Amino acid sequence: SAVISQKPSRDICQRGTSLTIQCQVDSQVTMMFWYRQQPGQSLTLIATANQGSEATYESGFVIDKFPISRPNLTFSTLTVSNMSPEDSSIYLCSVEWHQGDEQFFGPGTRLTVL
Amino acid sequence: QQQVKQSPQSLIVQKGGISIINCAYENTAFDYFPWYQQFPGKGPALLIAIRPDVSEKKEGRFTISFNKSAKQFSLHIMDSQPGDSATYFCAASTPNDYKLSFGAGTTVTVRA
Numbered sequence: 001s002a003v004i005s006q007k008p009s010r011d012i013c014q015r016g017t018s019l020t021i022q023c024q025v026d027s028q029v030t031m032m033f034w035y036r037q038q039p040g041q042s043l044t045l046i047a048t049a050n051q052g053s054e055a056t057y058e059s060g061f062v063i064d065k066f067p068i069s070r071p072n073l074t075f076s077t078l079t080v081s082n083m084s085p086e087d088s089s090i091y092l093c094s095v096e097w098h099q100g101d102e103q104f105f106g107p108g109t110r111l112t113v114l
Numbered sequence: 115q116q117q118v119k120q121s122p123q124s125l126i127v128q129k130g131g132i133s134i135i136n137c138a139y140e141n142t143a144f145d146y147f148p149w150y151q152q153f154p155g156k157g158p159a160l161l162i163a164i165r166p167d168v169s170e171k172k173e174g175r176f177t178i179s180f181n182k183s184a185k186q187f188s189l190h191i192m193d194s195q196p197g198d199s200a201t202y203f204c205a206a207s208t209p210n211d212y213k214l215s216f217g218a219g220t221t222v223t224v225r226a
Contacts, residue, residue: 001160031212042116042203042216043158058213092157096212101146103207103214105157 002027002095004106012112013083020079021109023093028073031096034066037108038089049076049093083113117141118206120217128225133191135220137204140185144206148214149178149189152201161202162189194224 003026013019023032032049047068048056055068070076080087090108097104120137127133137147145166150158164171164178164187171178177190191198204217 004157033213042218043214044216045213048211048213094214101148101207101212102160102163103148103212104160105150107157110155 001102002029002097002104004093004095004104006091006093006106006109008109009107010110010112012114015084015113017083018079018081019083019111020077021091021093021111023076023078023106025074025095029095029097030073032070032076033094033096033103034068034076034078035092035094035105036089037092043092046078046091049078080111083111085113087111088113116218117144117215118204118217120204120220122220123218124221124223126223126225127194129194129196131194131224133189133194133198133222133224135189135202135204135222136186137188137217138184138186139206141206141208141215142185143208144215145209146207147178147180147187148205148207149176150203150205150216152203152219158203191222194222196224196226198222199224 005024007022034046035043037043046061049070051070067079092108094105148163149161151161152158162173166182175192180187201219201221205214
């Protein structure tokens, strides 16, 4: 399986600021995803990070709020822009592994917005 | 609107007992059904997964039962251990896009 790391592991931010979360995979993967997990809740897909093209966002999520980059097959970033306390969540990246449907998750970034 | 409904929200089981978690779905295009285990402060870990062409899959103490006609699937944890105490999520995805729709999660507590 893939080894996935995320930076930072946690952060406390002030409202109105932005935070960029990094996701690094130890192997090249075709598909990378970003999910949000609000406190005590399930996971919700934010977007699919496409290599070489714009990310594909799910309903309720927009590029201005959650810009995503995918410069190569092993790395992606998610920015949470103009943060409010409602953005306090765990943000997780995941990768689809070798077209076998298996999807593996990173350890997550725990974000608290004050 | 949650595409995968999961129950119960929580359960407590004695060590050595069986934990059963149920999920139901409506989208007949789903063709991949994984279960994830998540410990506090950690990312979800893939536990076991099944496709609709089989009715049961077993890996160690974990078994998925799948009922295609009822659009339901369940996770059975046999001989539950305190180390199994975690939150379990069922999920489903459609062919080729790999986007996972998650259930609400079940918190399992195994009492020694």
